[in-house]
Ligand code: IPM
């Protein structure tokens with residue numbers, strides 16, 4: 001047996017801890033040869049240290065092959081400041097979502113979100129749905145380049161170069177805010193390429209480009225242009241494109257018209273929740289944040305503080321995230337075995353958490369999956 005994989009284990013807070021316990025049960029059951037290294041991340045580190053994603057955890061990730069991540073609470077600016085330990089208050093510390101920072105810091109540019117309706121799941125919107133979302137994961141409206149109040153320098157520049165800025169230019173600095181949507185050719189090209197490569201390797205018939213290029217002309221226009229250029233390199237795979245608003249309707253109306261979807265960061269965030277809901281809700285939405293040297297796998301759902309400590313939420317999203325990690329590590333057999341065992345538990349319907357109409361606890365579901373392995 002070769003050296004064990006080094007996996008950063010980041011449960012976070014809230015129900016993140018519980019679903020990660022469940023994931024560990026199934027990873028142990030498939031006997032992944034791994035060393036799991038715990039990392040500090042989450043709300044308690046924001047409150048205590050002024051940083052939800054401390055440097056030591058960043059350093060830890062640099063030494064790991066992959067990571068499993070649970071969930072983290074995040075709150076709006078003022079609420080976050082109020083919960084800080086007194087010594088950090090008033091120092092201008094700003095809470096930024098650790099997962100967003102992690103994606104950018106490690107250039108985890110692919111957010112891969114498969115949404116498959118496992119047969120027999122009572123929460124399926126329709127049986128047979130099998131969508132895969134590729135979401136750009138480092139730029140767009142998530143760039144973090146934001147201003148409130150708006151500095152004088154920015155106002156003067158915009159007033160000088162942008163006609164549409166005229167109605168805003170006399171507002172007081174505090175009366176408006178600016179968030180920059182920044183999209184690059186490189187960022188757009190590589191996410192679209194990842195989607196087409198996935199389609200090619202997995203015999204998928206179509207890739208749909210999601211945008212709003214008719215209105216957001218500069219950034220989404222660039223994304224769409226790059227996407228069309230890349231698509232030409234894959235003549236065997238069909239390509240179409242759709243506006244973000246329209247596709248929300250069409251996806252509901254006929255999910256079988258779609259296959260692989262690729263989108264800039266924010267639209268990808270939105271459609272991945274929509275697609276997750278069609279296959280059972282956030283209890284089934286799993287996610288991979290994938291870069292060149294590191295990949296971090298997580299359930300798409302948040303930390304659900306109101307359920308924390310009750311061991312009642314559905315761990316399947318996190319179990320499927322573990323399956324994605326196995327795939328990424330090249331442990332294909334283990335990944336397939338875990339997916340089949342999970343599908344079997346869903347189909348059988350004996351171990352169901354409350355969202356599925358049952359009364360199984362989080363870890364009961366993990367044990368049921370284990371018993372199928
Ligand atoms: C997601 C989440 C995150 C995001 C939040 C928690 C910052 O909604 O992973 O989809 O917006 O990317």
Ligand code: MG
Nearest residue numbers: 269270273300
């Ligand atoms: Mg989201």
